[in-house]
Amino acid sequence: MLVASGRWFSDDFGATWDGPVVVPPASNGQEWYTWDPCLVDRDPETGDVTRLTETGYNWEGGAGSPTGYERAFIRFSTDGGRTWSEDTRVPGWRGVSEVALLRAKSGDIVAACRTDMARQYLGNIDHYEGLGTCRSEDDGRTWSPVDRLYDYGRHHPSLVLMPGGEIVMTYVVRLGYARDAEGFPQFGIEAVISRDHGASWDLPHRFVLARWTGHLKGTNEWWPSSQATSTVLLPDGALLTAFGTGYRCGPNAEGLSAPRDVGLIHWSLPSG
Numbered sequence: 171m172l173v174a175s176g177r178w179f180s181d182d183f184g185a186t187w188d189g190p191v192v193v194p195p196a197s198n199g200q201e202w203y204t205w206d207p208c209l210v211d212r213d214p215e216t217g218d219v220t221r222l223t224e225t226g227y228n229w230e231g232g233a234g235s236p237t238g239y240e241r242a243f244i245r246f247s248t249d250g251g252r253t254w255s256e257d258t259r260v261p262g263w264r265g266v267s268e269v270a271l272l273r274a275k276s277g278d279i280v281a282a283c284r285t286d287m288a289r290q291y292l293g294n295i296d297h298y299e300g301l302g303t304c305r306s307e308d309d310g311r312t313w314s315p316v317d318r319l320y321d322y323g324r325h326h327p328s329l330v331l332m333p334g335g336e337i338v339m340t341y342v343v344r345l346g347y348a349r350d351a352e353g354f355p356q357f358g359i360e361a362v363i364s365r366d367h368g369a370s371w372d373l374p375h376r377f378v379l380a381r382w383t384g385h386l387k388g389t390n391e392w393w394p395s396s397q398a399t400s401t402v403l404l405p406d407g408a409l410l411t412a413f414g415t416g417y418r419c420g421p422n423a424e425g426l427s428a429p430r431d432v433g434l435i436h437w438s439l440p441s442g
Contacts, residue, residue: 177251196243197257202226206328208251209271209279222247223279223310224254225269240267240286244310262304262315270327271310272368275335279306280368282327282339285318295392297344298322305368319371320346324360328399330409332439337364339371340379340411342396347381355384357395359413359435379435382417393419393427411435 176190196202209223223246231238242263246255263269268284282303291298301324302316323345330338340361347356358381362371384394397414404410413433422428 179250179252191252194254196226196228196241197259198228198230198241200228200230202243202257203228203267205268206270209273211273219250220248222251223271224251225271225281226257227267227269239265242266242269242283244269246310258311260313262313266302266316268326270329272329272331272337274305274337274367275331276367277307278367279310280329280337280364281305281313282329282341283316284325284327285316288321291322297392297395299325301325301327301341303339303368303371319362319373322346326396326398328401328411330401330403332403333407335365335367336439337368338362338401338409338439339364340399340401340413342399342413343381344392344395350383353387355391355395357382357384357415357417359396359399359411359433361401361411363439377437379411379437380413380433382415384417390421390427397430408436408438411437 176192178187178189180187193202204226206225210219211221212218213220225242225244227240227242229238230241243257243259245257247253265286266283270282272280274280285300285302287298300318300322301320302318304314304316306313324341324343326342328340332338338361340359343358343360349355359379361377361379362373364371384391386393394416399411399413401409401411415431415433416427419427419429
């Protein structure tokens with residue numbers, strides 16, 4: 171299944187495609203915005219896909235209003251994404267978006283989500299949104315409350331299950347580093363580990379995978395910032411983290427930020 175403005179499907183490994191199929195809206199009647207890939211469950215013996223779990227989000231209460239908030243949803247498909255169950259409005263997902271999912275070694279589903287900015291930051295750039303996690307012990311039907319790990323400045327998470335059961339979460343850092351001696355903002359990519367199936371995270375020992383200094387000040391000083399992470403486990407046990415960055419950007423002919431680059435980090439967890 172390929173997701174863009176619609177959905178396309180292939181039964182011959184991408185040689186031909188059917189589509190586009192319209193993405194069903196959320197149960198509140200608004201557009202279903204997707205940021206993170208589906209959670210794919212497979213039959214342990216055949217490897218066949220048995221279920222897809224998808225998260226989406228939109229805005230409720232009036233976009234940009236003091237009473238508005240982002241709302242995340244979850245839904246399921248057992249036919250490869252061609253049809254979907256009615257979505258669930260998870261109570262604890264009021265005020266969250268961009269929910270990434272992972273099946274932990276315990277069997278629980280772990281979710282990492284972007285959290286709305288606190289009221290004292292309203293009116294600022296969305297870098298002031300934060301990062302939280304929660305878990306489901308019943309295949310996504312009910313969820314624990316969201317544990318807010320960072321109040322602001324860190325989000326866009328990606329989750330990876332390691333062979334030993336540890337969970338690695340990577341995310342961007344848009345706020346949280348001190349400005350350099352010349353007053354320029356700094357940005358980065360970090361990772362943290364959970365050793366108890368997502369119940370807690372070792373924040374004091376986070377890994378700084380990349381860090382750079384922006385070259386702009388003022389209204390557009392966020393242009394060089396980090397954008398989204400996607401981390402995969404390689405066959406040799408190492409990790410590969412991809413992320414977006416504008417570290418060399420400037421205004422193009424239309425006055426927009428360009429170029430936008432993709433960064434890659436090849437790294438490994440320390441042994442022991």
